[in-house]
Amino acid sequence: xxxxxxxxxxxxxxxxxxxxxxxxxxxxxxxxxxxxxxxxxxxxxxxxxxxxxxxxxxxxxxxxxxxxxxxxxxxxxxxxxxxxxxxxxxxxxxxxxxxxxxxxxxxxxxxxxxxxxxxxxxxxxxxxxxxxxxxxxxxxxxxxxxxxxxxxxxxxxxxxxxxxxxxxxxxxxxxxxxxxxxxxxxxxxxxxxxxxxxxxxxxxxxxxxxxxxxxxxxxxxxxxxxxxxxxxxxxxxxxxxxxxxx
Amino acid sequence: xxxxxxxxxxxxxxxxxxxxxxxxxxxxxxxxxxxxxxxxxxxxxxxxxxxxxxxxxxxxxxxxxxxxxxxxxxxxxxxxxxxxxxxxxxxxxxxxxxxxxxxxxxxxxxxxxxxxxxxxxxxxxxxxxxxxxxxxxxxxxxxxxxxxxxxxxxxxxxxxxxxxxxxxxxxxxxxxxxxxxxxxxxxxxxxxxxxxxxxxxxxxxxxxxxxxxxxxxxxxxxxxxxxxxxxxxxxxxxxx
Numbered sequence: 001x002x003x004x005x006x007x008x009x010x011x012x013x014x015x016x017x018x019x020x021x022x023x024x025x026x027x028x029x030x031x032x033x034x035x036x037x038x039x040x041x042x043x044x045x046x047x048x049x050x051x052x053x054x055x056x057x058x059x060x061x062x063x064x065x066x067x068x069x070x071x072x073x074x075x076x077x078x079x080x081x082x083x084x085x086x087x088x089x090x091x092x093x094x095x096x097x098x099x100x101x102x103x104x105x106x107x108x109x110x111x112x113x114x115x116x117x118x119x120x121x122x123x124x125x126x127x128x129x130x131x132x133x134x135x136x137x138x139x140x141x142x143x144x145x146x147x148x149x150x151x152x153x154x155x156x157x158x159x160x161x162x163x164x165x166x167x168x169x170x171x172x173x174x175x176x177x178x179x180x181x182x183x184x185x186x187x188x189x190x191x192x193x194x195x196x197x198x199x200x201x202x203x204x205x206x207x208x209x210x211x212x213x214x215x216x217x218x219x220x221x222x223x224x225x226x227x228x229x230x231x232x233x234x235x236x237x238x239x240x241x242x243x244x245x246x
Numbered sequence: 247x248x249x250x251x252x253x254x255x256x257x258x259x260x261x262x263x264x265x266x267x268x269x270x271x272x273x274x275x276x277x278x279x280x281x282x283x284x285x286x287x288x289x290x291x292x293x294x295x296x297x298x299x300x301x302x303x304x305x306x307x308x309x310x311x312x313x314x315x316x317x318x319x320x321x322x323x324x325x326x327x328x329x330x331x332x333x334x335x336x337x338x339x340x341x342x343x344x345x346x347x348x349x350x351x352x353x354x355x356x357x358x359x360x361x362x363x364x365x366x367x368x369x370x371x372x373x374x375x376x377x378x379x380x381x382x383x384x385x386x387x388x389x390x391x392x393x394x395x396x397x398x399x400x401x402x403x404x405x406x407x408x409x410x411x412x413x414x415x416x417x418x419x420x421x422x423x424x425x426x427x428x429x430x431x432x433x434x435x436x437x438x439x440x441x442x443x444x445x446x447x448x449x450x451x452x453x454x455x456x457x458x459x460x461x462x463x464x465x466x467x468x469x470x471x472x473x474x475x476x477x478x479x480x481x482x483x484x485x486x
Contacts, residue, residue, distance in 0.1 A: 001450070001451045001453070002425065002426075002432075002448055002449065002450040002451070003448070003449050003450075004390075004431065004446060004447060004448035004449070005446065005447050005448075006409060006431055006439065006444060006445075006446045007444065007445045007446075008407075008409075008439060008440070008441025008442075008443065008444045009441045009442055009443060009444075010443055010444075010445060011395070011442070011443045013400065013442060013443075017406050017439075017440030017441050017442070018440075021439070021441070023431065023433075023434070023439060025431060025432055025433035025434075026433075027425065027432045027433060029412075029422075029423075029425060031347075031422055033347065043422050045414070045422045047412055047414075047425065047432065049412070049425075049432030049433040050433050051431065051432070051433025051434045052433075053434075094379075098379075107381065107382065108382065
């Protein structure tokens with residue numbers, strides 16, 4: 001499976017091929033290899049890809065379906081925006097895990113943290129929806145003052161549990177775990193930008209928000225690193241030492 | 247990329263004449279061109295410490311009676327005669343598990359330059375950098391990037407890069423993974439996208455291979471093996 005982005009004519013010079021243009025594609029290729037006597041082999045290969053240019057049309061390849069739209073226009077737009085929003089966060093998370101020389105956190109544990117972040121986001125969605133439906137607090141006040149607290153505390157609880165159960169010990173591991181939880185949260189939050197229940201959504205207006213996604217990862221990572229740092233300085237594992245990071 | 251026949255060679259240098267390609271009969275990709283050409287090519291390893299290699303390649307060549315660009319089958323040109331010079335530096339440090347079907351991690355990069363000369367000079371440079379990460383169960387995530395810039399008279403097709411399609415034919419003898427090359431862009435037609443400069447980023451996830459051990463048979467080996475290991479005791483020994 002592959003996906004690529006292509007930007008052409010990004011310099012300001014004139015060109016016979018038009019001005020600046022961007023393209024994205026998504027494709028897959030399946031190879032079936034038959035091997036005889038270890039060395040003789042033949043491969044049957046099939047591939048399919050769809051490309052998009054300026055969100056206006058999809059092109060075909062090799063005689064397969066014209067305009068193979070998989071998602072409806074709106075859902076595709078949402079997924080594109082979600083991808084744009086979350087991709088920097090996931091790349092940053094991969095970078096964090098990659099540059100960690102100790103490699104104490106396995107990829108499985110990082111992905112588990114991302115999954116926990118997704119669950120936390122779903123739970124927060126439910127809580128916020130309930131608050132809005134109950135009408136106890138006005139949506140404007142809750143989205144500004146209530147929902148962010150719920151969300152940040154919910155994300156921090158998982159990191160606190162990791163620390164209390166000694167599943168992470170070093171600051172870098174805590175940062176990676178915290179960032180992974182935030183990335184998972186952003187994964188669920190961003191496809192639903194136009195709904196109210198999350199705190200950072202501007203009503204009805206949908207646009208990519210990589211900054212918000214980075215914020216979700218960053219705050220939880222900061223909480224974890226500050227908590228570990230305080231524990232090391234104080235030489236204690238008291239739950240109260242989690243408060244400064246909060 | 248071009249079909250070629252080696253007409254003579256000394257060491258790692260060789261003279262090549264561009265010929266027709268049989269596999270152009272099968273599918274949309276055509277690598278043969280109308281006209282004649284002759285090329286002198288040389289390649290040598292600067293580092294050859296497997297799997298780490300660094301190779302330097304250069305070539306000079308000439309084309310006559312062209313009607314299409316040498317690289318791009320769908321781009322016509324009025325320029326019949328053309329001189330070409332290439333230089334490339336290519337590094338590779340790729341690794342795979344024993345029995346793997348493809349490279350699973352590592353780094354490869356290349357820096358390429360090309361000069362076309364017809365009525366004027368058309369230099370271009372491009373580079374690629376690929377890095378792969380090994381994931382659980384021998385799956386792999388690859389990030390492939392490339393970028394390039396072309397100079398010269400902008401009204402000429404020689405001053406542009408072109409992109410499009412997988413690059414394979416229905417019956418082919420080339421590599422099956424040409425969608426990884428910088429000029430490939432599956433989803434649009436061959437040479438459908440052009441530009442004097444480009445930047446390209448690809449993410450690729452290779453799923454773990456599935457092996458169908460029960461498909462096929464090894465009866466030939468079994469018969470030979472059985473004859474080797476069966477020991478038949480003579481009848482008179484059994485009676486004793």
